[in-house]
Amino acid sequence: MKGSGIWQFRQTLLRRISQQSAKGSNRSFATEAGALKKTALYDFHVAHGGKMVPFAGWSMPIQYKDSIMESSVNCRTNGSLFDVSHMCGLSLKGKDCIPFLETLVIADLAALKNGTGTLTVFTNEKGGAIDDSVIAKVNDKHLYIVVNAGCRDKDLEHIGKHMELFKGKGGDVDWHIHDERSLLALQGPLAAPVLQFLTKDDLGKLYFGEFTTLDINGAECFLTRTGYTGEDGFEISVPSEHAVDLAKAIIEKSQGKIRLTGLGARDSLRLEAGLCLYGNDMEQHVTPVEAGLNWAIGKRRRAEGGFLGADVILKQLAEGPAVKRVGLVSTGPPPRSHSEILGSTGEKIGEVTSGGFSPFLKKNIAMGYVKTGNHKSGTNVKLLVRGKTHDGVVTKMPFVPAKYYKPTS
Amino acid sequence: MALRLWASSTANALRISTSGRLPSSFTPLSRLFSSSVVDGLKYASSHEWVKPDAAVATIGITDHAQDHLGEVVFVELPECGSSVSQGESFGAVESVKATSDINSPISGEVVEINTKLTETPGLINSSSYEDGWMIKVKPSTPSELESLMSSSEYTKFCEEEDASH
Numbered sequence: 001m002k003g004s005g006i007w008q009f010r011q012t013l014l015r016r017i018s019q020q021s022a023k024g025s026n027r028s029f030a031t032e033a034g035a036l037k038k039t040a041l042y043d044f045h046v047a048h049g050g051k052m053v054p055f056a057g058w059s060m061p062i063q064y065k066d067s068i069m070e071s072s073v074n075c076r077t078n079g080s081l082f083d084v085s086h087m088c089g090l091s092l093k094g095k096d097c098i099p100f101l102e103t104l105v106i107a108d109l110a111a112l113k114n115g116t117g118t119l120t121v122f123t124n125e126k127g128g129a130i131d132d133s134v135i136a137k138v139n140d141k142h143l144y145i146v147v148n149a150g151c152r153d154k155d156l157e158h159i160g161k162h163m164e165l166f167k168g169k170g171g172d173v174d175w176h177i178h179d180e181r182s183l184l185a186l187q188g189p190l191a192a193p194v195l196q197f198l199t200k201d202d203l204g205k206l207y208f209g210e211f212t213t214l215d216i217n218g219a220e221c222f223l224t225r226t227g228y229t230g231e232d233g234f235e236i237s238v239p240s241e242h243a244v245d246l247a248k249a250i251i252e253k254s255q256g257k258i259r260l261t262g263l264g265a266r267d268s269l270r271l272e273a274g275l276c277l278y279g280n281d282m283e284q285h286v287t288p289v290e291a292g293l294n295w296a297i298g299k300r301r302r303a304e305g306g307f308l309g310a311d312v313i314l315k316q317l318a319e320g321p322a323v324k325r326v327g328l329v330s331t332g333p334p335p336r337s338h339s340e341i342l343g344s345t346g347e348k349i350g351e352v353t354s355g356g357f358s359p360f361l362k363k364n365i366a367m368g369y370v371k372t373g374n375h376k377s378g379t380n381v382k383l384l385v386r387g388k389t390h391d392g393v394v395t396k397m398p399f400v401p402a403k404y405y406k407p408t409s
Numbered sequence: 410m411a412l413r414l415w416a417s418s419t420a421n422a423l424r425i426s427t428s429g430r431l432p433s434s435f436t437p438l439s440r441l442f443s444s445s446v447v448d449g450l451k452y453a454s455s456h457e458w459v460k461p462d463a464a465v466a467t468i469g470i471t472d473h474a475q476d477h478l479g480e481v482v483f484v485e486l487p488e489c490g491s492s493v494s495q496g497e498s499f500g501a502v503e504s505v506k507a508t509s510d511i512n513s514p515i516s517g518e519v520v521e522i523n524t525k526l527t528e529t530p531g532l533i534n535s536s537s538y539e540d541g542w543m544i545k546v547k548p549s550t551p552s553e554l555e556s557l558m559s560s561s562e563y564t565k566f567c568e569e570e571d572a573s574h
Contacts, residue, residue, distance in 0.1 A: 068505045069480045333483045333503050357482040
């Protein structure tokens with residue numbers, strides 16, 4: 001019985017997971033040095049009761065004084081402020097930056113209007129996902145990209161390698177990694193009214209997916225109307241020396257209604273919104289078609305290909321994939337990743353990749369992959385949790401309707 | 410109680426640092442041990458309590474454990490008549506963020522389960538030592554109680570555990 005304390009056990013688990021991920025080539029320098037990186041808001045988190053945990057080589061708040069349940073619900077009723085500075089912001093510049101990046105992602109970047117962005121996927125030669133990412137087209141010679149913290153090293157290696165080859169052939173492209181900036185995600189119904197207090201620009205003209213550069217609270221920020229909760233909101237890239245002031249101003253202007261929110265609630269919120277978490281719901285061997293991201297493959301890209309793994313992906317588009325990502329609602333204990341999904345006669349038809357109890361809907365929700373044919377909404381399934389089966393049903397996602405700010409024409 | 414799947418699916422994609430070390434801010438001052446511990450109960454290092462009685466012992470998880478778990482959303486209990494063994498899992502508690510196995514502090518036969526937890530799992534949060542009890546066991550090896558901690562020993566154990574992380 002000795003040594004099985006809560007923290008010790010958790011640390012054992014964390015270590016085990018990290019060893020697994022360290023088998024890949026993407027060990028970050030910070031983890032090798034044994035020290036966790038801190039964002040510009042680290043002291044601010046601690047002062048506000050943030051429970052700091054190691055996350056992708058960073059020390060990040062998993063929650064604050066509010067419970068994960070309270071935080072998640074408050075995001076949808078008032079608003080949340082997340083520090084997501086561990087994610088990697090990157091600018092690609094040069095007259096060939098668009099044709100270059102189109103060799104690595106599935107999006108039709110050429111067709112994007114200036115000042116708009118999209119979710120996309122970096123693919124490998126087999127059509128699998130290296131990472132998912134939001135890319136904004138600032139203009140024809142400038143793309144702004146945000147990639148996952150856990151994928152930073154492998155993404156930069158991947159992009160860097162291909163960029164050198166591209167430049168070797170005379171292509172004009174270069175990058176700047178925005179380590180001088182911090183990234184805040186402001187989400188929920190109060191996000192826009194509160195942020196409006198801090199800028200002269202009219203946020204009413206910035207719709208979902210759009211990007212602009214503007215002054216917020218006296219600092220030049222990159223602003224994207226996007227997020228990871230299904231709510232209206234923004235991701236704000238702010239020079240790091242202004243990050244704490246901006247966070248304080250947002251909380252203050254909301255009269256405390258917008259709450260600091262940690263990674264725990266962020267995970268619940270994105271699951272309710274039906275959004276993938278790379279590493280769980282999307283991995284190296286999963287294609288964008290299997291993940292249900294067909295809409296992210298531009299029309300021209302379907303016709304022309306020209307990105308890594310295009311042969312596999314275009315074939316799947318034509319013939320349909322063997323497995324598909326679905327949403328599930330279930331009774332009993334919440335299924336977690338790796339819970340088996342069984343068909344009506346008890347045969348295994350798939351596996352859960354993310355699951356938990358929805359703080360907003362007060363029921364179990366999950367997503368996972370099932371063999372095509374079992375993917376239709378309303379299909380009854382069984383979920384295997386700790387040796388027992390429980391009823392589940394394939395359900396449309398998002399589980400909580402999205403509230404993105406779109407033009408009403 | 411062993412914390413499995415601590416941050417639910419997040420944990421998987423955490424790609425947590427190989428250092429496996431919590432930052433220094435996690436210790437003292439802000440996290441002085443403040444959970445309640447009840448006299449007269451015996452405690453396991455995996456954060457379950459047992460209320461000893463010659464005939465039937467009552468078992469649950471401690472206030473400290475529920476505090477770390479957060480809101481409990483589902484409780485899985487064994488069936489009456491099944492047997493439990495000291496240090497072995499007899500059920501699970503699911504919170505928003507984690508699944509935790511619950512170990513039995515003593516061996517014996519399950520004679521009653523707290524069926525209220527099916528409808529109201531949050532009793533574990535609101536009343537971990539009273540209404541949130543989990544199972545009642547007819548002890549098979551009363552001497553096992555001697556290997557468990559007293560309330561003062563358990564308080565010290567929790568303080569040390571918190572301080573060392």
